[in-house]
Amino acid sequence: MKEIMENLKDRLKEKGYKLTPQRRATLDTIIENQGKHLSTEEIYDMVKKKCPEIGLATVYRTLQLLDELEIILKINLDDGCSRYELNTHEDNHQHHHLICVKCGEIIEVEVDLLETLEEEIEKNYDFKINDHKVKFFGYCSKCQ
Ligand SMILES: [Zn+2]
Numbered sequence: 001m002k003e004i005m006e007n008l009k010d011r012l013k014e015k016g017y018k019l020t021p022q023r024r025a026t027l028d029t030i031i032e033n034q035g036k037h038l039s040t041e042e043i044y045d046m047v048k049k050k051c052p053e054i055g056l057a058t059v060y061r062t063l064q065l066l067d068e069l070e071i072i073l074k075i076n077l078d079d080g081c082s083r084y085e086l087n088t089h090e091d092n093h094q095h096h097h098l099i100c101v102k103c104g105e106i107i108e109v110e111v112d113l114l115e116t117l118e119e120e121i122e123k124n125y126d127f128k129i130n131d132h133k134v135k136f137f138g139y140c141s142k143c144q
């Protein structure tokens, strides 16, 4: 986790930004909640505990900056809010998500069997694919 902070420091420096306590607290919160896919408001509520003087607008801007620097990724799970998670994939292809339509549980899927599908599409439609985004909706083990 130290690596992520060092990486952020370097990337901020490259762009002429500083690692302010607010930026550090925001990233810390995301690191501490890895795998949870927090929304902007949820992150704000947690960051406020570390930095009581921080405002929602600052958290919002910090998240946008971290997203731009590719330290975190914005994910849209069709639940009406932007959620964020750490960008843990070097090749920039993030894992896919299973979303329980009953309790809202979000499960990460590490297997990616879509290369074959991509090949098939590229061949049949003469279309060069760079990336794909997939969400699976259904019922988690507790809700079935
Ligand atoms: Zn569920």
Ligand SMILES: [Zn+2]
Residues within 6 Å of the ligand: 035, 037, 085, 095, 097, 108
């Ligand atoms: Zn995820």
Ligand SMILES: [Zn+2]
Residues within 6 Å of the ligand: 093, 094, 096, 112, 114, 132
């Ligand atoms: Zn994939």
